[in-house]
Amino acid sequence: MLTLHGYYRSSAAYRVRIALNLKGLDHRKTFIHLRNGHQFSAAYAELNPQQQVPTLETDGGDMLVQSSAIIEWLEETWPEPPLLPADALGRQRVRALAAVPGCDIHPIGNLRVLKYLQEELGQGPDAVAAWARHWIELGFAGLERMLAEHPATGRFCHGDAPTMADLFLVPQAFNAERFNADMDKFPTVARISAACNDLEAFAAAAPGNQDDAE
């Protein structure tokens, strides 16, 4: 059985939780408390050299890191239901849509970056929250255009079944709410996020439904 080492509020772990649920894969979960610094323990560093979550542990004892690479592996290993479309241009589009939160929003606003702003650069809570909102709204502005202006957008980011793109969108939309981003400016992103959250695979993966939720 697979074991997911995660944290309830980690966007990257949240993406993998959704993927495991959509694929219907039985798995165990352990929780690494990021705010309390448990990712820096020597024991966890053995599992994940970057001391980040998630880590997906296989039956064979392989430790898979980096959410996007884990999700590609899940897709290759358990192709059904598919999280990527069948055509190469469609796959390119889905991966690009996923990369907007994955590369252009989330890394700039995650816990360790916000901590650096606070602790090393002496920024107060308002400046830190404004920073997080700025990158969310800038990234979502691009994502909104990529979705609203493209004929392949359907009930979900690409057609009428969830793809890898939705796995990245939903945790970022959750995070956007925490930082009071103005989602009225991104109606397509908000609509797709709501459609996803109607599905059990997404709802069960939500931070509030994890055993380590506070």
Added chain:
Amino acid sequence: MLTLHGYYRSSAAYRVRIALNLKGLDHRKTFIHLRNGHQFSAAYAELNPQQQVPTLETDGGDMLVQSSAIIEWLEETWPEPPLLPADALGRQRVRALAAVPGCDIHPIGNLRVLKYLQEELGQGPDAVAAWARHWIELGFAGLERMLAEHPATGRFCHGDAPTMADLFLVPQAFNAERFNADMDKFPTVARISAACNDLEAFAAAAPGNQDDAE
């Protein structure tokens, strides 16, 4: 023929240049001057809704964005020489190694983020450079462990031929030099970067060899 819209010093465009060269694909290049804000022109926004580089324009007029998704598309469309290994676990590893610069280093230290630190948070040049170095060294510390401790690491990140992982490592190592990161701490990263730069496909893609280099 493919057209790459890029900028000589963009890490993301640099990755795609290497991929095009390794695949031996004829292509045109245009240059979008990021420091002068040419990515914000209305004309460029039509090509790339995020107003970033790179954009890869196909013969059919499709505009492909996000370097990792572009490289996956190149790999699927022109499989030789392969940039991903044949086995699923190897592919997972290579994608994870690529994601360290792609998601955990580059996004936090790119031009727009450094500009925000300067212009919105009033940080001086020393603090901005220290920020860039901090995320480079933190990311490379993880990457070094992932490479040095794994039996699949060879002359390159995964075996003795370049893969997607090397396409991400080299531009980040170039960027690390600009910010005076201490590469002595990352001997495997430095060794692989040098091995890559011995290859014509990497050397020809270097920022200094682009027509818009300053």
